[in-house]
Amino acid sequence: MNSQASGAVPEPSFEPATLRPHFAILNRELAWLDNAATTQRPEAVLKAMAQFYRRHNANPRRSVHRLGAEATTAYERARLAVAQFIGARSADEVVFTAGTTAALNLVAAGMARWEIGPGDEIWVSAAEHHSNWVPWQQVARAMNAALRVIPLLPDGRLDVAAFRKRLAARRTKWVAVTWVSNVLGAVNDVAEICAAAHAAGARVVVDGAQGVAHLPTNVAQMDCDFFAFSGHKMYGPFGIGVLWGRQEWLTQMEPLIFGGEMISRVDERSAQWAEVPARFEGGTPNAAGAVGLAAAIEWLRGLPAAAHAHVNQLAREAAEQLAALPGVQVWGPREGRVALVSFSVDRVHAHDVAQVLDDRGVAVRAGHLCAQPLLRRLGTPSVVRASFAPYNTRDEVARLVAGVRAAQELFT
Ligand SMILES: Cc1ncc(COP(=O)(O)O)c(C=O)c1O
Structure with a gap:
């Protein structure tokens, strides 16, 4: 049935070529398919950061001089932009950190650790990145608590029903779960997990690292x-x-x-903390980074919906074409995949596949992808991952697939 016959609105087409001039780094023979590790930055972000350093650079929240005030304004505006981007009630709920890892460690060690005792339980999912696994493992170890794992369905999505069933009768205090798996590309129903956890009296931290670039965040x-x-x-x-x-x-x-600027008062033997969120941002903050993040948010907001549909279409096509190759195993769900595809090639090490692809100008990630517990469950020590952004093209998918075939020919 075509989309008109079904009454669905046809997807508007998207032309990635319109975006590539925003990314000087792509102006070479390079298919950047390692976006889940890190995306490239558009000129708008680089310019905003350069402008901050050129025109407003000062240590924010400390100095009464003019530049100090400008730097503070820029930093706090960035906080507001983040709050609006993620649907927060207030900018005061936004703590700037060095990244996801730092954020997850902060909540694990700064809050969960104080609430968890012997016999309590922490749940992580089988699909967590080490950043959302090791901090909880450490809290569980330190507090003599149990670390439980939300299992996977055969297609790689989380088995929320099993989680809900096992959760009910337990002393669960915290649940740490990823929104989008960095290996499987599966989108987890975090709202459902939150509802189940809250009904059991537990708190939930969501690792949004692989979601925010691709899904509306609220x-x-x-x-x-x-x-x-x-x-x-x-x-x-x-x-x-x-x-x-x-x-x-x-x-x-x-x-x-x-340390500096996270206190309201310091005596010789004690200190009082500053208000939230300043108390979590001790030391000189990464103000230029915050300004760059605000520019990235603006850039991302300017993308049409078709750009996101394009990204997911590339991931879908890559998954289908790779799965059609004999000897290639594609991991993760067929439906509901976001932006990436991980796969293994029989009798060819993931690093060899990545090397052959790199020789052909295709950059992918290979290895355990910081998800060793998950890979053990999948029964493979390493995988190759191609991950997409709106500047990627169908031609790059074709180059990826051709490169995988070349690796098979070379090594088998
Ligand atoms: C799902 C997920 N969580 C956490 C992280 C860690 O992010 P960062 O290294 O920026 O702290 C990553 C990075 O790959 C990730 O994919």
Whole structure:
């Protein structure tokens, strides 16, 4: 049935060539299919950061001079832009961090650790990145609590029904779950997980690192307690990320970085913390990074819906074409895949596949993708991952598939 016959609105086409001039780095023989590791940055982001350094550079929130005020304004405007981007109630709920990893460690060590005791349970999902696994493992170890794992369905999505069933009778305090798996590309129903966890009296932190560039983000709709993401995976700079938390939890969370500007008063033997979120941002903040992140948000907001449909179409086509190759195993669900595809090639090491692809100007990621527990469950030590952005093209998908075939010919 065609889309008109079915009554559906046909997807508007999107032309990636219109975006490529925004990315000087792509002006070479390069198919950048490693966007899940880090995206490239558009000129708008680079310009905003350069402008900050050229015109407004000062240490924010400290100095009364003019540049200090300008830097503070730029930094706090960026916070507001983030709050609006993720549907936060207030900019005060936005804590700037160095990235997702730093954000998840902050909530694990600054809050969960104080609430969890012997015999309590923390749940992570089988699909977590090490950044959302190891901090919880460490809390569980330190507090003599149990670490439980939300299992996977055969297609790679989380088995939320099994989670819900097992959760009910337990002493679950925290649930740490990824929105989009960095290996499987599966989108998890985090709202459903939050609802189940809350019904059991637990709090939920969502790792949004692989979601924010591709899906509309609304922490209120998700109804999570904390949400973490990195700027560099959504066209923003390295070294800046966000921990969003509900105001009532942030006021209960302990800071982890002690020092300048995170206090309201210091005596010889004690200190009082500054208001939220400043108390979590001890030391000189990455103001240029925050400004760059705000520019990335603006750039991302300017993308038409068709650009996102294009990204998912590339991932779908890549998955289908790779799955059609004999000896290639594609991981993750057939439907509901976002922006990436991971695969294994029989009798060819993932690094060899990546090397052959690199020789052909196609950049992919290979290895355990910081998800060793997941790969063990899949029964493979390493995978190859191609991940897409709106500047990628169908021709690049064809080059990816041709490169995989070339690796098969070379190594088998
Ligand atoms: C799902 C997920 N969580 C967390 C991270 C860690 O992000 P960062 O290294 O920016 O802290 C990544 C990065 O690959 C990721 O894909």
